[in-house]
Amino acid sequence: MDLSLVISNFLNPPILFFFLGVTSVLVKSDLEIPAPIPKLFSLYLLLAIGFKGGVELAKSGVSQAVILTLVLAIMMSALVPVYTFFILRLKFDPFNSAAIAATYGSISAVTFITASSFLSALKIPFDGYMVAALALMESPAIIVGLILVNLFAYKKGESSETNWPEVLQEAFLNSSVFLLVGSLLIGILTGEHGGQVLKPFTTDIFYGVLTFFLLDMGLVAARRIKDLQKTGAFLIAFAILIPLLNAAIGLLIARSINMPQGNALLFTVLCASASYIAVPAAMRMTVPEANPSLYISSALAVTFPFNILIGIPLYQYGISLLWR
Amino acid sequence: MDLSLVISNFLNPPILFFFLGVTSVLVKSDLEIPAPIPKLFSLYLLLAIGFKGGVELAKSGVSQAVILTLVLAIMMSALVPVYTFFILRLKFDPFNSAAIAATYGSISAVTFITASSFLSALKIPFDGYMVAALALMESPAIIVGLILVNLFAYKKGESSETNWPEVLQEAFLNSSVFLLVGSLLIGILTGEHGGQVLKPFTTDIFYGVLTFFLLDMGLVAARRIKDLQKTGAFLIAFAILIPLLNAAIGLLIARSINMPQGNALLFTVLCASASYIAVPAAMRMTVPEANPSLYISSALAVTFPFNILIGIPLYQYGISLLWR
Amino acid sequence: MDLSLVISNFLNPPILFFFLGVTSVLVKSDLEIPAPIPKLFSLYLLLAIGFKGGVELAKSGVSQAVILTLVLAIMMSALVPVYTFFILRLKFDPFNSAAIAATYGSISAVTFITASSFLSALKIPFDGYMVAALALMESPAIIVGLILVNLFAYKKGESSETNWPEVLQEAFLNSSVFLLVGSLLIGILTGEHGGQVLKPFTTDIFYGVLTFFLLDMGLVAARRIKDLQKTGAFLIAFAILIPLLNAAIGLLIARSINMPQGNALLFTVLCASASYIAVPAAMRMTVPEANPSLYISSALAVTFPFNILIGIPLYQYGISLLWR
Amino acid sequence: MNPIKRIEIFSDSFELGKILTGLKKAGVTNCTVIRHVSGSGVRGSMGDDIDMLLENDYVIAFCLPEQVEAVVKIIRPILNKFGGSCYVSDVMEVQTMNCVASK
Amino acid sequence: MNPIKRIEIFSDSFELGKILTGLKKAGVTNCTVIRHVSGSGVRGSMGDDIDMLLENDYVIAFCLPEQVEAVVKIIRPILNKFGGSCYVSDVMEVQTMNCVASK
């Protein structure tokens, strides 16, 4: 494998600041980014990425390729929880299995954003509609997770008590999805002109905010590391191998429909990433029987760092081989 | 009326994000911009608008037209509460009438800022000293409101207990007025050079911060909508018709002294807008007998959206007719 | 002395906004920048100044001059607490003397940043490695302070109970030092390219954030002024005269090794400034017997304003004389 | 001063809506909410540092002694399902214009 | 451990200065303030969501039983005029170097 990709990825400010955050926790510095500053950054990133995606989408229009990509994205997000559920059942009860499975079916916006910065650095183009794929992959996983609980967690005759309106509400209208989709639509509506006037805010300082935010992600992820000792080796292995599996499937799908390289990387990253904000919030509400530290820690302290450090350049390497 | 103005106004990112916020509350998404992020944005907007106004003022100097405009602005801000008070007395007790009247005599900085963005989009110039008008219109309304309470709310012989030093303090030194005036003075002192060095901060990202802030305003305004059911139809009608009346008076004044078109729109918007931050804060302290949800909700959930959506393009249309 | 330097320094936005903050407290306006917004700004400033210093350092490389400067910086930071300790013992007990002495041996990052803005305005160049000096001068003062307590505060035979690992931890890994050094290293690692991509965030809006932050510093410093009445005239005189003494020594050292003018000013400012964040935090933990309002108020309400208003242009004037 | 009760509820942030609705149903319309508190309980231990992903809210409501039973009845199942805890203690109310006992 | 009193005051943010001054006048110089809490009371109901325009502060002060009367006398008129509420309860103080009872 082309190690230079990994190294050049590693030597980017966002990744290095992520490590600075991790280091801070390991050496017990008292560095802290107090609430709600991280929330400000994450709202900003969602707003900016959504809006810019919308502006791009307004330019490119909705072709058949767009629709095909989005359909496949939704499909993957619904499929991943199903097969991971059965893998997880080897070790966990149905509640925890379904919650973790939903987490891995869904996506991590920051991983996606980091991948898009990686592409920009390599000057590989990608399409704005990939943001729509990002937005569409969050909800199906939540719903499939709930269906799995209902099918497998309750004994026959036991009432499931699932409050479906609440679940759908949480799946489709949680704040991440809502802000992302809303900003995307606004980007489409205001188009080129809107993109121009907001450029200094949504584009110029974007990379800097991402960098700052990843410092915090490093702090948060590292604090979760000790949780992993309790969760055991199985979950740690799962949190690395399943992203690789999902990425491989994503890659093959992307190849089969001949996606452009940039889009293919983003699609692969979406398949490989796991949600540590929206889905955990949904699962705490809808599957309170599951242990949050299992699904949050694996997604945040293992899969997220793995993807941004090794996954992204690795998947890009795969693409550079397959697309030749 | 020229509907295209309304539509082009509507298709601006700040207005669309305002709607996104409103929608979020209506569909019960859990989108939330946690405190004190909105406070950060509003401090920033006041600082930036004040500073830029000062820089412009340093360039243009203080002419007779400037002084005339400022005197008329102060006059309007003192006059509006008087006639609205008597209209409000038809329905409300003197305390609530005075508090609501003061609210409508004063101004909304965000409405002003939105109008100035609207002008920039239309490439219509306006003068920096209009920011001084903005700053000067907040205090008189508060004081007139208090005078009205003292004249009409207490029975003869009853002591009014008004703590005048506290009232003057609150009227002239509340944080909005203080920051706005202070930034204006600093802009004047540092002039062109100061404007240059701060440009990336106070100008380039300004529009983006305004956009983000209006998302929050949408959330806050929409949460207030249900209060309106309690306040009744009279106050809702008041909150739309009085701005129209005030705008008409403002327009005629602006025409009579032949203000340039850009300034005329800002002057009109100042007359038409109502305060939902500074005056409510002052009223809670100085007229605790009045019900805050009356004056906050009408200014925030009716007058503010009305002005930024329909008012601004409507007043501009009026100007384009009258100034021909 | 060249008064025009003082005036032109005074007429800069950051300084004027500092005064606006002070004025706000004096006239009892309710202007307030709520927590954690100031924290956001100070994290940003440390990150940006460290990163930019690193990028510069990567360009210039590590020459003998760099090493000499850094060694002298560390030396000064260890020496200052020693002689100021004995001056302070004239009035204070060993605990308070050591804590105040450590405060003055250490540095104020914001004073440094203000001085570098001052240089940029005068178009006087300075080297990126001065940021390394900034980072290296914080820790030694803390440790020397603790040694002084151990030598002079406890009677013979009394156990000192100093928890040295905790002290070293706090001295070298407190959040300011950690973020500054970390960002510096990342700047070195990513070099020119990293500097380019982060420029809109770390450079373009830097001056604006500094300006906003100094508004808050003005508020905070002014609130401390009344503490000074209790601390007495000795400490106030100390807080002005000792910076002058330290600056004089710093200036002579800089002259003796023929530092470039820009670096010389920064070096002098580092010697003259006192810490009001990192060292106070360390002292509260390690010398809880000392009174925090003594060392915080003198550093924050006297030395800091003195340096940014009069000190910086004064030292620059001295340099312009000596370097002729 | 009137003897009344203080009810304190600690819960995950997402339960706040349910809890406020529950209090209202029990006739307790007034309360104070301290948001974004950190905590460690049975379901998530924060160790030595504080984790912002598992945020709690802290609800304080003063009410008449006779309202406590109704509150407990409504709140207990919510806490049993989603986690969190609830405590009741005695307190004297200073009579002001809008005090609990005067309603 | 000494038996002392906990005084809790909930009020609009703008009253904070008046309340702290009042406490001082009554001889209670030490207190803790939790700012920016949300609440619903007689004058502003927050419904299910939380409204940031009507912010409250929450003041906690521990004091000697004999100080309570003076505090109530000074604080009650402030709360009557501007809204807010005040509660008093019993608590035991752990004696440390700077405890209430040692002053």
Add this chain to the structure above:
Amino acid sequence: MNPIKRIEIFSDSFELGKILTGLKKAGVTNCTVIRHVSGSGVRGSMGDDIDMLLENDYVIAFCLPEQVEAVVKIIRPILNKFGGSCYVSDVMEVQTMNCVASK
């Protein structure tokens, strides 16, 4: 409802780690922390305004009556050295799945 104890500790922010560790040692693993509260005590008076440089944390822990002694024994020396105060009061616990008394 079970009678249990509420322990409240006010301290400088930098002591938080030490206090949480102390609580754990005394067998009290669950608690709630309200961070960044302002206060005035013996060592730093905030006057009328609020000073953010001297921040406190407010720790609340509910525990069994028999645990109080152990907590006090461990926490008192910390507070004596670094400042802060600690109070204990009576409270009734609503029995939920994870209540203090059931452990």
